[in-house]
Amino acid sequence: GAVVSQHPSWVICKSGTSVKIECRSLDFQATTMFWYRQFPKQSLMLMATSNEGSKATYEQGVEKDKFLINHASLTLSTLTVTSAHPEDSSFYICSARDPTWDNQPQHFGDGTRLSIL
Amino acid sequence: GENVEQHPSTLSVQEGDSAVIKCTYSDSASNYFPWYKQELGKGPQLIIDIRSNVGEKKDQRIAVTLNKTAKHFSLHITETQPEDSAVYFCAASSRYTGFQKLVFGTGTRLLVSP
Numbered sequence: 001g002a003v004v005s006q007h008p009s010w011v012i013c014k015s016g017t018s019v020k021i022e023c024r025s026l027d028f029q030a031t032t033m034f035w036y037r038q039f040p041k042q043s044l045m046l047m048a049t050s051n052e053g054s055k056a057t058y059e060q061g062v063e064k065d066k067f068l069i070n071h072a073s074l075t076l077s078t079l080t081v082t083s084a085h086p087e088d089s090s091f092y093i094c095s096a097r098d099p100t101w102d103n104q105p106q107h108f109g110d111g112t113r114l115s116i117l
Numbered sequence: 118g119e120n121v122e123q124h125p126s127t128l129s130v131q132e133g134d135s136a137v138i139k140c141t142y143s144d145s146a147s148n149y150f151p152w153y154k155q156e157l158g159k160g161p162q163l164i165i166d167i168r169s170n171v172g173e174k175k176d177q178r179i180a181v182t183l184n185k186t187a188k189h190f191s192l193h194i195t196e197t198q199p200e201d202s203a204v205y206f207c208a209a210s211s212r213y214t215g216f217q218k219l220v221f222g223t224g225t226r227l228l229v230s231p
Contacts, residue, residue: 044161
C-alpha cells in the first residue's frame, strides 16, 4: 500500500538553529503534500499545503518565513523551521495522497519530534 | 469552514466490550469521513473511511456509520483488545478540496483494560 516516509524521527537542537524535515512518498507521486503540527494530547493542526512546483499555501496564523516549505519533486517535500526557538518544539507530521485515483485516502508519515533547547 | 466535534475525549472499556466514538460536522458539503488511529509517538494510521453515498461500512471488528441528515458519523469497535488502546481521530473532507484537505476532530483516547 501507499507509504509516506518522514525523516528524521527525532531532532534535538539549540535555539537559533534551522531544522529541515523531509517527507517522501515511497510508492506514488504526490503533487500535493500536507504539513501538520501536533501539540501533546491535542489534535492535528494543518500548517500548510505543499504544492509540487509552486508555492505552498499556508493556513491562517502560520508564519511563512518561519516555516519554509519546498516541494521540488513529486516524491519529496521539505519543511524547514528557521531560527527555531523553544516554542517551536512540537510534533510535526506530513501526509500525502496518491492523486491517480479519486478515492485514495490520505496517508501520514510517522512524524518528527522537534525539541529546541 | 468545516468544524468537527468528537466525543468522548477519553473512553475506558474492558477487553471484549464494544467502544463507540461519535463525531459531528458542520459543513454539509463534506462527503468523505476517515478515521485514524494514532499510537504514542507515531503518525495517524487510517483504519476505515466512509463516503456520503454509503450509510455504513464494516471491516472485521471495526464499523463506521454515517447520518448525513444529522451530520454525524460514528466509529464502532467490537470485541476490543488491549492493542486497540490508542488515540482515535475522526476527520471530514469535501469534494471542493478534492478530498484532500482534512479537518480533524479533537481525538478520543481509548484505553482497553485486560
